[in-house]
Amino acid sequence: MAKRVPSAAVTAQCREIFRAWGMSTEHARVTAERLEYADLHGVDSHGIALLPLYARLRAEGRINFRPEARIMRDTAVIALIDADAGLGQVAGTRAMLLAMDKARAAGLAAVAVRNSNHFGAAGAYAMLAAEARLVGMAFSAAWDPAIVPTHGAEPRFGTNPLAFAAPAGESPPFCFDVATSTVAIGKLRLAQLHGRPLEPGWALDRTGAVTTDPRVALESRMLTPLGGTPRLSSHKGYGLAALVEILSTMLSGASYCATRDRNLQQLDVGHFFLAIDPTVFRPNGGFEADVAGMLSALRGTRPARPEEPVLAPGDPEARAFADRSVNGIPLPETLMAQVREIASACRAGWLLEGQ
Amino acid sequence: MAKRVPSAAVTAQCREIFRAWGMSTEHARVTAERLEYADLHGVDSHGIALLPLYARLRAEGRINFRPEARIMRDTAVIALIDADAGLGQVAGTRAMLLAMDKARAAGLAAVAVRNSNHFGAAGAYAMLAAEARLVGMAFSAAWDPAIVPTHGAEPRFGTNPLAFAAPAGESPPFCFDVATSTVAIGKLRLAQLHGRPLEPGWALDRTGAVTTDPRVALESRMLTPLGGTPRLSSHKGYGLAALVEILSTMLSGASYCATRDRNLQQLDVGHFFLAIDPTVFRPNGGFEADVAGMLSALRGTRPARPEEPVLAPGDPEARAFADRSVNGIPLPETLMAQVREIASACRAGWLLEGQ
Numbered sequence: 213m214a215k216r217v218p219s220a221a222v223t224a225q226c227r228e229i230f231r232a233w234g235m236s237t238e239h240a241r242v243t244a245e246r247l248e249y250a251d252l253h254g255v256d257s258h259g260i261a262l263l264p265l266y267a268r269l270r271a272e273g274r275i276n277f278r279p280e281a282r283i284m285r286d287t288a289v290i291a292l293i294d295a296d297a298g299l300g301q302v303a304g305t306r307a308m309l310l311a312m313d314k315a316r317a318a319g320l321a322a323v324a325v326r327n328s329n330h331f332g333a334a335g336a337y338a339m340l341a342a343e344a345r346l347v348g349m350a351f352s353a354a355w356d357p358a359i360v361p362t363h364g365a366e367p368r369f370g371t372n373p374l375a376f377a378a379p380a381g382e383s384p385p386f387c388f389d390v391a392t393s394t395v396a397i398g399k400l401r402l403a404q405l406h407g408r409p410l411e412p413g414w415a416l417d418r419t420g421a422v423t424t425d426p427r428v429a430l431e432s433r434m435l436t437p438l439g440g441t442p443r444l445s446s447h448k449g450y451g452l453a454a455l456v457e458i459l460s461t462m463l464s465g466a467s468y469c470a471t472r473d474r475n476l477q478q479l480d481v482g483h484f485f486l487a488i489d490p491t492v493f494r495p496n497g498g499f500e501a502d503v504a505g506m507l508s509a510l511r512g513t514r515p516a517r518p519e520e521p522v523l524a525p526g527d528p529e530a531r532a533f534a535d536r537s538v539n540g541i542p543l544p545e546t547l548m549a550q551v552r553e554i555a556s557a558c559r560a561g562w563l564l565e566g567q
Numbered sequence: 568m569a570k571r572v573p574s575a576a577v578t579a580q581c582r583e584i585f586r587a588w589g590m591s592t593e594h595a596r597v598t599a600e601r602l603e604y605a606d607l608h609g610v611d612s613h614g615i616a617l618l619p620l621y622a623r624l625r626a627e628g629r630i631n632f633r634p635e636a637r638i639m640r641d642t643a644v645i646a647l648i649d650a651d652a653g654l655g656q657v658a659g660t661r662a663m664l665l666a667m668d669k670a671r672a673a674g675l676a677a678v679a680v681r682n683s684n685h686f687g688a689a690g691a692y693a694m695l696a697a698e699a700r701l702v703g704m705a706f707s708a709a710w711d712p713a714i715v716p717t718h719g720a721e722p723r724f725g726t727n728p729l730a731f732a733a734p735a736g737e738s739p740p741f742c743f744d745v746a747t748s749t750v751a752i753g754k755l756r757l758a759q760l761h762g763r764p765l766e767p768g769w770a771l772d773r774t775g776a777v778t779t780d781p782r783v784a785l786e787s788r789m790l791t792p793l794g795g796t797p798r799l800s801s802h803k804g805y806g807l808a809a810l811v812e813i814l815s816t817m818l819s820g821a822s823y824c825a826t827r828d829r830n831l832q833q834l835d836v837g838h839f840f841l842a843i844d845p846t847v848f849r850p851n852g853g854f855e856a857d858v859a860g861m862l863s864a865l866r867g868t869r870p871a872r873p874e875e876p877v878l879a880p881g882d883p884e885a886r887a888f889a890d891r892s893v894n895g896i897p898l899p900e901t902l903m904a905q906v907r908e909i910a911s912a913c914r915a916g917w918l919l920e921g922q
Contacts, residue, residue, distance in 0.1 A: 285848060288643075289673055289674055318642070318643065318644055319642055319644055319645045361868050362877070363875045363878075364871060364877045365869045368865055378817070390800075394794070411798045413799050419871060420869075420870070421871060438800060438803050439749070440795070440799045440800075444766060444794075451745065454743065458731075458741060458861070462733070462854050463843070463845055463848045463849070468860065471861075488818070490817070490818055492640065492645050498820055499817050502817040505826060509723065509823070510809070513716050513719040515720060517718070522719045
């Protein structure tokens with residue numbers, strides 16, 4: 213059972229709660245906007261559904277809701293930001309916008325962030341760039357190990373997402389936004405909810421063996437890297453998770469989840485953002501036209517089964533946006549109840565009903 | 568049966584043949600060096616074993632052995648090179664070295680290449696950067712569609728490799744060098760040779776259905792994107808292949824394999840190279856120390872089975888190097904025979920025997 217709520221109300225509800233948690237008006241606005249991107253584009257796990265996680269981190273004193281981020285390094289094409297333990301959306305948005313400004317001037321720029329937190333959907337940042345007709349990339353590490361290296365029996369990386377977006381003229385942008393695990397924890401929860409076994413290759417038990425039991429997998433919280441099993445090249449997903457870790461954590465000087473000091477109050481998460489202005493390579497619009505042409509060719513791929521057409525990366529997000537921007541965001545009852553409780557606890561207004 | 572031949576002889580043999588094919592001394596040297604990297608680091612498919620492919624492309628008139636590459640755009644942090652239909656190793660090496668020079672000066676740089684050819688192992692370029700204490704990334708498209716989009720029944724991308732390397736102080740560099748298909752064509756050939764079925768999820772038949780018959784798969788030449796099947800998130804490998812295509816083909820203005828003019832003599836392959844100087848973010852060596860620390864943590868991961876320890880990305884390559892730089896490159900008899908024939912046909916000296 214999921215009620216549809218207009219996205220403006222969902223975003224206003226998030227803003228209200230962030231304000232009640234002590235955020236500045238501007239930081240509350242920016243953070244709610246990044247969540248709104250996810251809800252509007254069908255990335256349900258990374259929109260308003262993040263509030264319970266953020267409430268828990270707040271209760272643990274992990275998040276500074278009045279951060280004063282500092283730019284530690286700043287050149288024509290790179291910057292390093294210390295996020296002062298604020299939520300990742302605040303510093304992440306600032307970092308991506310800074311990378312975009314620099315890329316407009318120089319053609320190419322990168323901004324690294326340390327001492328940050330969860331930043332929501334990586335795609336939200338990459339799409340900021342694509343909407344400004346730049347190529348955007350966003351990477352993030354996490355504080356909570358979940359991905360197990362090939363042949364291992366303990367996790368060594370967070371789900372380490374990466375996103376890449378590129379403008380495509382009149383077409384919706386190319387958008388690619390994925391965790392480097394085979395699936396997200398959410399898929400394990402869904403399987404448990406429906407009483408279905410897991411696909412072999414999604415998750416491992418505590419000994420590092422493949423398990424198809426969602427209860428076992430949710431207990432171990434051990435996900436495989438993309439590929440799933442060694443025979444299906446899980447070493448590639450493993451390397452990809454490590455690549456994201458190096459860019460996010462090692463370039464910024466943030467903490468690596470597998471070796472971080474567990475007594476540290478701050479989660480010290482790192483991110484990395486890259487922006488490229490395609491017109492420095494091709495001044496006459498050839499880039500966007502060629503991306504659009506590729507997307508058309510992909511959509512026109514002969515399907516294996518006619519009832520399941522081939523989609524271009526970004527199509528599912530664009531479809532969700534077309535639906536949800538008109539019909540609202542589907543909010544399951546349990547989530548509604550959780551958000552109501554969070555709003556009530558911090559004395560924020562309740563805006564999700566009576567629309 | 569594979570004879571071991573000193574790598575200096577293997578590299579000299581490649582140089583001889585490239586010279587006999589009309590390459591300048593300098594271009595022959597550079598191209599042989601990139602092949603040498605692959606042979607020394609265990610990437611057998613991308614070393615001297617490429618000569619039969621290059622001989623075929625030469626016979627078809629696809630390669631210009633006296634290319635005069637031109638720099639079409641050149642700023643402080645980007646460049647675009649037209650490779651004049653030369654082998655990819657020539658323009659690729661020049662592009663990576665140029666990106667490295669610019670990154671040393673500015674912190675970050677990218678070079679795109681169009682009108683190129685097969686460039687060998689992507690890792691060879693990324694490692695040029697890592698050996699110079701920079702972070703390096705290399706991407707390439709291909710002219711020959713092989714990867715089938717999720718739910719599709721025809722290929723739309725080459726095996727679109729990407730490589731990432733990072734210096735790690737006294738440790739061998741982090742090195743990640745993969746095709747974005749689940750496996751390479753070589754694995755299908757190996758299965759056929761040994762009369763073994765394919766792993767379900769490696770390859771598709773002409774209708775887009777999973778096949779485990781190596782003969783069928785080698786006929787269709789339809790590989791799955793990393794992930795293998797939709798249930799194991801092949802859409803992620805699909806998006807990754809598209810990401811590589813956008814960077815390599817669309818930024819440079821090269822031809823996209825799925826829509827290229829089949830009458831074109833030139834293969835017009837595109838590449839993309841990125842270099843980052845980590846000291847612009849962290850001037851005091853913290854980056855290399857942290858990468859080394861991560862690699863140690865990965866190697867120290869509790870293994871699922873004690874007899875199969877967890878490796879860090881780059882370890883297999885470093886092990887192959889330690890062995891092969893001392894004991895030589897293993898060359899199977901069939902490959903020896905093929906190279907002998909190629910050398911004889913172009914009247915190049917024969918250097919692989921009598922060492």
